[in-house]
Amino acid sequence: MNLRSTIKFVILLSFIHLNLAFSQQYVLLGWNDLGMHCSNKDFSKMGILPPYNNVYAQLIKKQTGQSPQIVTAGFVIEYSIPGNTYSVGKTNFWTYAQALFGLPDPLPNNIGLTGKGLTGNMDISTNSFKAEGIPNTPFIDSDWNVERPFQLFHLVARENGVAVSFTDNVIPVSNEVGCVQSGCHSSEQNIKNEHPEVVGFRLNTTELCARCHSSNALGTVGDSLAKSFSYRIHEKHHDIQPINGISTCYKCHPGPVTQCFRDIMRNQGGMICQNCHGTMEALANSISNGRRPWLDEPKCGDVTCHGSVYAEEPGKLYRMSKGHGGLYCSSCHGSPHAIYPTSQANDNVQSIRLQNHAGAIDNCLVCHSSPPTGPGPHGIIFIGIIKIETQVPREFGLDQNYPNPFNPSTRIRFHVPKSSFVSLTIHDLTGREVSSLVNTKLEEGTYEAEWNGENFSSGVYFVKMVSGSYMMTKKMMLTK
Numbered sequence: 001m002n003l004r005s006t007i008k009f010v011i012l013l014s015f016i017h018l019n020l021a022f023s024q025q026y027v028l029l030g031w032n033d034l035g036m037h038c039s040n041k042d043f044s045k046m047g048i049l050p051p052y053n054n055v056y057a058q059l060i061k062k063q064t065g066q067s068p069q070i071v072t073a074g075f076v077i078e079y080s081i082p083g084n085t086y087s088v089g090k091t092n093f094w095t096y097a098q099a100l101f102g103l104p105d106p107l108p109n110n111i112g113l114t115g116k117g118l119t120g121n122m123d124i125s126t127n128s129f130k131a132e133g134i135p136n137t138p139f140i141d142s143d144w145n146v147e148r149p150f151q152l153f154h155l156v157a158r159e160n161g162v163a164v165s166f167t168d169n170v171i172p173v174s175n176e177v178g179c180v181q182s183g184c185h186s187s188e189q190n191i192k193n194e195h196p197e198v199v200g201f202r203l204n205t206t207e208l209c210a211r212c213h214s215s216n217a218l219g220t221v222g223d224s225l226a227k228s229f230s231y232r233i234h235e236k237h238h239d240i241q242p243i244n245g246i247s248t249c250y251k252c253h254p255g256p257v258t259q260c261f262r263d264i265m266r267n268q269g270g271m272i273c274q275n276c277h278g279t280m281e282a283l284a285n286s287i288s289n290g291r292r293p294w295l296d297e298p299k300c301g302d303v304t305c306h307g308s309v310y311a312e313e314p315g316k317l318y319r320m321s322k323g324h325g326g327l328y329c330s331s332c333h334g335s336p337h338a339i340y341p342t343s344q345a346n347d348n349v350q351s352i353r354l355q356n357h358a359g360a361i362d363n364c365l366v367c368h369s370s371p372p373t374g375p376g377p378h379g380i381i382f383i384g385i386i387k388i389e390t391q392v393p394r395e396f397g398l399d400q401n402y403p404n405p406f407n408p409s410t411r412i413r414f415h416v417p418k419s420s421f422v423s424l425t426i427h428d429l430t431g432r433e434v435s436s437l438v439n440t441k442l443e444e445g446t447y448e449a450e451w452n453g454e455n456f457s458s459g460v461y462f463v464k465m466v467s468g469s470y471m472m473t474k475k476m477m478l479t480k
C-alpha cells in the first residue's frame, strides 16, 4: 500500500468509526453480580451450591444535547450464552434437584430454581434489568470435558422488537469445588461418613449441607445447633497451611485452575484473599462475633482502603450499590473479584468495545453525547482534554508531547482550526491502539490532552491525531 492509499484507508476506517459512534443511541452495560459462581457437578452425594447465576444490565439512552438517561420501560432485554444452550447431562443436578431442595414437583429440564432457563428475557428492577437463577454450567455444548469458567453471555436490548443495543460480558461458573479435587478427601461419601452423628442427616441419599447449616447464599435458616455453613466450614479447616496464602482459599474456592480472583488488585496490587477477608480463623471468629456471612463483607470505602470518595452506598454491599447518575458501581467497574481490568480477556470485552481500552468505564463520552461540564463519578472532571487557548489556530496540528521521555504521564497539545470530529489515540510499537484520548466533535481551538502510562510498560508509543483528511503521529517514550 502506498502512502496515499494508506491515508485513504485510514480515513475510510475513521468514517466507519464515526458512523458507529453516531448511530449508537443506546449504551448497554451488562455484568454478573459475583466474580464467580461455584456449583457442584455431581449432586448424587451432596449439594453445596446449585447451578445459579445472576446477570444484571443497565440501558442508557444517549441523545445529542441531553444528559444520558437510564431507561427500562418499553424495552426488552434478551439474554443467552452463545455455544452453551443446555445443562442437563453436563451435570446431574436435574436428577437430584427435587430431593435436595424439597421441591413439590421435579424441576423441568434446563430450568433453574427461579424458573429461568439458559436463554430468556430479563426482568425489570427499578432502573435496571436482571435475570436471576440462570442454571448454567462451565461446559460448552461441543465439549463436556474442559471447564470454561469465563464464558460470555450475550444481551440484546429491543424496542418494539427492533434491536437497539447489545453487549457481552462474563457469566462465570466453576465446578472446581475442591473437597475431593484438592486431594484432601478421598470421596464425598467419606466426608459424609465423617460427619458428626446428628438426627436426620441423610447419610445414604443426597444431602444439602445448607439444610441444617444456615446459608445466606441459598437463603436457608438452618438450625442453631448446626450453626452457619460458613462458620463450620472455615472453622473446621482453619489449620490449612499456609495460613496467609491464596492457595489455602483456592483449596475450596475455585481454585488453582480457575483463579476466580483475577482483578486489578490481584494482578497489579498483588493482593490475596486474606488481605480483605482475614484468615480462615478470623472469618469463622467474625461470624461468632455477629458478622452475617455473605451480607457483611469488605468495603472499597473503608478508611484503610479507598476511603469515602470511592465508597459504597451506606449499609450496602458493593454489588448492590449505585453511584454516578444511578449507575451500579459494577456497571463501570465489573463484578467483585473481577474489577476491571482483569487477567481474563473476556472480562475486558465490554470496556474495550465501548472505549477502546480495558479498565473502568472512564470515557465520559461513552454515555454523554458531549463533554460534560461538571464533575462525573467520584468528582472526576472531563480530564480527557482541556481547551488552553481561545485564539483560533490556522491549521490542524499535533505538537510533540511534553515531558518526553515521561513517567507516568505526559501532555499532548493539538490544534483544531475549525469545528470538526477529532480522534487522538495512543498506539504501541506494533500499531495496536492502547488508549483513546479523544473521539468526539470539537470546536476550533488549541487543546491539551493528558495520557497516563501508569498501567503500561516502558517503551516507545505513538500518539496519532486524525481529523478529516488530516493525520499526524508523534513518537513518545515512556521510561519507568
Ligand code: HEC
Binding pocket: 046, 047, 192, 195, 196, 198, 199, 200, 201, 202, 207, 208, 209, 210, 211, 212, 213, 225, 226, 232, 233, 236
Ligand atoms: C441434618 C442436619 C445437618 C446436615 C444436613 C449437615 N450437617 Fe453438618 N452439622 C450438623 C450439626 C447439628 C452439627 C454440630 C454437631 C455437634 O456439634 O455435635 C454439624 C457439624 C458440622 C461440622 C463441624 C464438625 C466438627 O467436627 O467440628 C462440619 C464441618 C459440618 N457439619 C459440615 C457439613 C457438611 C459439609 C454437610 C453437607 C454434606 C453438612 N454438614 C450437613 C447438622 C447437619
Ligand code: HEC
Binding pocket: 048, 210, 214, 215, 216, 217, 218, 229, 230, 231, 233, 234, 237, 240, 248, 249, 250, 251, 252, 253, 273, 274, 277, 278, 279, 280, 283, 292, 293, 294, 295, 296, 297
Ligand atoms: C474447606 C473449604 C474452604 C476453604 C479452605 C475456604 N472456604 Fe470460604 N467458603 C467455603 C464454603 C463451602 C462456603 C459457602 C458457605 C455458605 O454457603 O454459606 C464459603 C464461603 C465463603 C465466604 C462467604 C460467606 C461469609 O462468611 O461471608 C467468604 C467471604 C469466604 N468463604 C472466604 C474465604 C477465604 C478468604 C478463604 C481463605 C482464607 C476461604 N474462604 C477458604 C469453603 C471454604
Ligand code: HEC
Binding pocket: 034, 035, 246, 249, 250, 253, 260, 261, 265, 271, 272, 273, 274, 275, 276, 277, 294, 297, 298, 299, 300, 317, 318, 319, 320, 336, 337
Ligand atoms: C480487595 C479485597 C478483596 C479480596 C482480595 C478478596 N475479596 Fe472476597 N469480597 C470482597 C468484597 C468487597 C466482597 C463483597 C462483594 C459484594 O458482594 O458486593 C467480597 C465477597 C466475597 C464472597 C461472598 C460472595 C460475594 O462476592 O459477595 C466470597 C465467597 C469471597 N469474597 C471470597 C473471596 C476469596 C476466596 C478471595 C481470594 C481468592 C477473595 N474473596 C478476595 C473483597 C475482597
Ligand code: HEC
Binding pocket: 300, 301, 306, 310, 311, 312, 313, 318, 321, 322, 323, 324, 327, 328, 329, 330, 331, 332, 333, 359, 360, 361, 362, 363, 377, 378, 380
Ligand atoms: C460512571 C462510571 C463509574 C461508576 C458508576 C462508579 N465508578 Fe468508581 N471509578 C470510575 C472511574 C472512571 C475511576 C477512575 C479511573 C480508574 O480507576 O480507572 C473510578 C475509580 C474508583 C476507585 C479507585 C480509586 C483509587 O483509589 O484509585 C474505586 C475504589 C471506585 N471507583 C469505587 C466505586 C464504587 C464503590 C462505586 C459505586 C458506589 C463506583 N466506583 C461507581 C468510574 C465509575
Ligand code: HEC
Binding pocket: 060, 066, 067, 068, 069, 070, 324, 325, 326, 327, 332, 361, 362, 363, 364, 365, 366, 367, 368, 372, 373, 374, 375, 376, 377, 380, 381, 382, 383
Ligand atoms: C456509564 C455511563 C456514564 C459515564 C461513563 C459517565 N456518565 Fe455522567 N451521567 C450518566 C448518567 C446516567 C447521568 C444522569 C443524568 C440524569 O439523571 O439526568 C449522568 C450525569 C452526569 C452529570 C450531571 C449533569 C448532567 O449531564 O445531567 C455530570 C456533570 C456528569 N454526568 C459528568 C460526567 C463526567 C465528567 C464523566 C467522565 C469522567 C461522566 N459523567 C461519565 C452516565 C455516565
